[in-house]
Amino acid sequence: MNELQQFASARYTGTVMxxxxxxxxxxxxxFITATVTSGSVLTYTxxxxxxxxxxxxxxxxxxxRALSQWQIQGIKRLNEVLSLPKNWDSYGSxxxxxxxxxxxxxxxxxxxxxxxVAPRVVPVxxxxxxxxxxIGVRALELEILNDGSVEYLTTERREPHEEGRIRMLNEVxxxxxxxxxxxxxxxxx
Amino acid sequence: xxxxxxxxDYEIPPVVETYLSVQFTPLAQFSIPHFGLYWTKIRENxxxxxxxxxxxxxxxxxxxxxxxxxxxxxxxxxxxEVRCWFIAKSGAMLTQVQRDRFIHNWRKLKPEDVxxxxxxxxxxxxxxxxxxxxxxxxxxxxxxxxxxxEMTYVNHIELGQGWKSYGxxxxxxxxxxxxxxxxxxxxxxxxxxxxxxxxxxNKGRLHIEMQPAITQNAKEILQLNLTAxxxxxxxxxxxxxxxxxxxxxxxxxxxTDFTAKEMHNFWGRKI
Numbered sequence: 001m002n003e004l005q006q007f008a009s010a011r012y013t014g015t016v017m018x019x020x021x022x023x024x025x026x027x028x029x030x031f032i033t034a035t036v037t038s039g040s041v042l043t044y045t046x047x048x049x050x051x052x053x054x055x056x057x058x059x060x061x062x063x064x065r066a067l068s069q070w071q072i073q074g075i076k077r078l079n080e081v082l083s084l085p086k087n088w089d090s091y092g093s094x095x096x097x098x099x100x101x102x103x104x105x106x107x108x109x110x111x112x113x114x115x116x117v118a119p120r121v122v123p124v125x126x127x128x129x130x131x132x133x134x135i136g137v138r139a140l141e142l143e144i145l146n147d148g149s150v151e152y153l154t155t156e157r158r159e160p161h162e163e164g165r166i167r168m169l170n171e172v173x174x175x176x177x178x179x180x181x182x183x184x185x186x187x188x189x
Numbered sequence: 190x191x192x193x194x195x196x197x198d199y200e201i202p203p204v205v206e207t208y209l210s211v212q213f214t215p216l217a218q219f220s221i222p223h224f225g226l227y228w229t230k231i232r233e234n235x236x237x238x239x240x241x242x243x244x245x246x247x248x249x250x251x252x253x254x255x256x257x258x259x260x261x262x263x264x265x266x267x268x269x270e271v272r273c274w275f276i277a278k279s280g281a282m283l284t285q286v287q288r289d290r291f292i293h294n295w296r297k298l299k300p301e302d303v304x305x306x307x308x309x310x311x312x313x314x315x316x317x318x319x320x321x322x323x324x325x326x327x328x329x330x331x332x333x334x335x336x337x338x339e340m341t342y343v344n345h346i347e348l349g350q351g352w353k354s355y356g357x358x359x360x361x362x363x364x365x366x367x368x369x370x371x372x373x374x375x376x377x378x379x380x381x382x383x384x385x386x387x388x389x390x391n392k393g394r395l396h397i398e399m400q401p402a403i404t405q406n407a408k409e410i411l412q413l414n415l416t417a418x419x420x421x422x423x424x425x426x427x428x429x430x431x432x433x434x435x436x437x438x439x440x441x442x443x444x445t446d447f448t449a450k451e452m453h454n455f456w457g458r459k460i
Contacts (some may be wrong), residue, residue: 020249020250020251020394021247021248021249021250021385021394021396021418022247022248022249022250055244056208056210056244056285056290056292056294056339056341057206057208057294057341057343057414058206058208058283058294058296059205059206059296059297059343060405061345061402061403061404061405061410061412062402062403063400063401063402063412064379064400064401064402064403064409065379065381065400065401067403072403075403075407075409076409078407079407079408079409082406082407098406101406101407102405104407105405105406105407109403
């Protein structure tokens with residue numbers, strides 16, 4: 001029985017017209033590992049690459065229409081903090097670093113929760129910044145250090161609940177869900 | 190439309206990126222190893238690479254052939270379709286290659302970077318394209334049959350720099366009056382604009398798209414993209430460059446026509 005692995009490419013295509021412009025869209029492009037057994041059975045494993053069709057444009061922006069209201073508000077507050085002058089705290093601190101700003105943008109734009117509240121954005125001495133949410137009796141603080149790394153602290157009824165370091169964006173999603181879970185609101189009521 | 194004289198120029202234009210793209214009939218024999226072979230040829234100037242998903246073909250059509258039946262589907266192809274980015278040492282230039290496209294980008298990295306004008310970008314594109322065609326010839330992959338040229342200018346017009354809100358959009362866009370027939374509506378929260386113009390003798394189209402966006406450094410902007418696209422007379426370099434000259438003229442004059450005089454003053458219009 002011969003077994004081999006090969007790549008195949010699955011492409012979802014659509015041809016659409018915008019006026020007289022014909023656009024053939026590659027909506028996704030997946031490389032699929034296929035195990036071929038005895039030349040007859042194809043076993044497809046999960047895709048290892050899946051990308052939305054891209055653009056020739058290199059510079060990256062986020063269209064506002066792709067963002068929820070809380071994200072837009074949060075970014076506006078972040079922009080104010082990023083505009084702080086040097087020595088903003090009168091102890092010689094610099095404004096938040098590029099690394100901290102980039103991480104803050106990733107945190108604010110990378111979570112797909114439509115209905116949420118905008119965070120308070122506060123600068124931290126030494127080039128970091130902090131995003132803070134308080135809903136009901138629960139609160140979440142994400143401290144972004146000047147190297148872009150993130151630490152979190154959750155509190156319940158103003159008592160420390162959990163703290164740690166964030167490594168994956170998905171971990172923040174779990175914290176958001178904890179913050180808005182019915183328990184938080186009910187306890188507040 | 191009669192055009193003559195020098196194209197408009199600005200001290201500090203809001204351009205953050207330009208690219209010149211050539212689309213051609215897919216090269217039948219071009220496959221994954223050729224990306225690596227081509228990279229060895231340009232690696233000294235383009236030491237970094239990234240693999241991206243490919244761009245779909247886009248064609249400007251006119252006349253009887255304008256109607257195309259929309260279709261959707263999933264197809265399995267034996268070789269993965271990819272696009273490769275080859276990034277220059279400076280981080281400001283990029284060459285993108287896929288089986289049916291060649292794209293040359295410039296981008297602004299820092300606010301103080303000076304815009305690289307078309308008369309510098311054009312020879313840079315020309316050199317890279319010649320180099321790519323030489324590579325195709327050396328490896329027996331054939332001569333590209335060009336079906337579209339495309340040029341795009343990406344502009345970032347920052348909120349607070351000459352305009353403060355969408356109620357002041359008339360200070361940015363020349364054909365936006367900012368007034369209403371019955372004064373019922375308030376100032377808009379957000380505005381998207383899309384417009385298309387046909388180039389002379391159906392040589393292509395100019396597409397103008399404006400959308401509100403946010404940059405990676407949390408700045409609120411209007412992203413104003415001007416894209417000229419059309420088919421050159423032939424696949425040779427002279428025809429391609431001639432088409433880009435036309436596309437460039439329409440983009441620069443189109444940008445000036447589309448945007449308001451208040452912003453021209455802000456950007457320091459010279460010509």
